[in-house]
Amino acid sequence: MRSHILSTILLAASSLTLSAQGLCPTIADRCEKHITSQYIPDGQFYRALLQGDEVAEFGMTLFGGATYRLAACSGDSDGLLLFSVYDRDRNLLFTNKEHSAAPYWDLVVANTLEATVEAYLDPSRAGSGCAVLLAGFKK
């Protein structure tokens, strides 16, 4: 009996996990529209399931002379995901928190730098969800 209950709970847990993971592609499809035809997708997919105050982060080298577009999406509408870009010394280069949680932003890079992008859910609008970050660039 006990093992039956445990199996049921585990099944429910894995079903919900799969359900949450299954939502990421839908969010990615919506987010992709922000990487407009002027930009070439970087060919990579960044996603994380976030809860509460968890922060998703990734490092990227931004090459001098290029313009990058970063798009950040979660849930079923824009503005749920806050994202910030830091340099290697942790200087803040940009945050969409100061720009009405804009779902995308362009970075014009003069000289190559190693950056860290951090994303987290707007606590006033979402307690959890799939965070998707996409990047594109142009010459």
Added chain:
Amino acid sequence: MASSIQLRPALLLGTVLLLAACGGTDTSTQDAVADTTQVAEDAEGTRIVQLGGRNFSVPSPVQAAYAIRSAGLKYNSALLAEGSRSGAMTDRSKRSLFLGMLGADMAYVTVHGDGQKALVTLQTMERIAAELELSNAFDRALVERFKANLGSEDSLLRFGGAAFRAADEYLQENDRMDISAHVLAGGWLESMHLTLSDPAAANNKALMSRVGEQRRSLEDLITLIGSLPDEGQNVDLLTGLKDLQVIFADITSTYTYEAPVTESSKRTTYINSKSEVVITPEQYTRIATRVKELRSKILA
């Protein structure tokens, strides 16, 4: 120093039970479950989550192709992986690396306007992708779209980037991170090969810097490949990358922060920080040699 922790099953179950009891609390509570994503905690107690099991981005091969063209290096189709391959590939990791290489080749031939090579490369990609069960991203429809846009460099590059992103997404959603990692590594290695194979590159300061700027990507790739389950298939790759890391460790770089300028109306930030990478001709030659050796092993 961040310490790595895993989300525990108890937390998972607790979350599920809480959700079941509450019936949802906000627009996205249906997402509110943990997966097996790595979570770490930094010094300030912030929980850091890796994106899709990795926490970095590898530079797009398209950017390397643009840099090669901007440097004025001569286009050379003999450098492509398809022509260098000496045997059939039965190993999944080698096929994945090869697919990444083909992606870099595709970018190279496209920015140099070789539509015919682009089409041949795409057809090989389609076949390898099918062998890796990635036909969702590289299918007949993509080939047809390519054919219809052979005269448009931008369209071809966009299609390629979108196809690799779709493949990456599919691989992550289906827990096939080993293939995703090998595709990234193959693309990076081939981009390095295409950049370094022309001796004239050594005389181009911008290209020399671009090579030196790959240090972080190399380190990230080593971490990624090193984290994969391994039954011996990654030994050559990891050894080769680590050999390169030794050379890169001696390359000097400087970075000076300068305040960025943001134009809200354009949704644009101008990042004005200064940086410089100094790479000696000897370091350049050693990197080129190691890249050539590693690539040959993979294609053997």
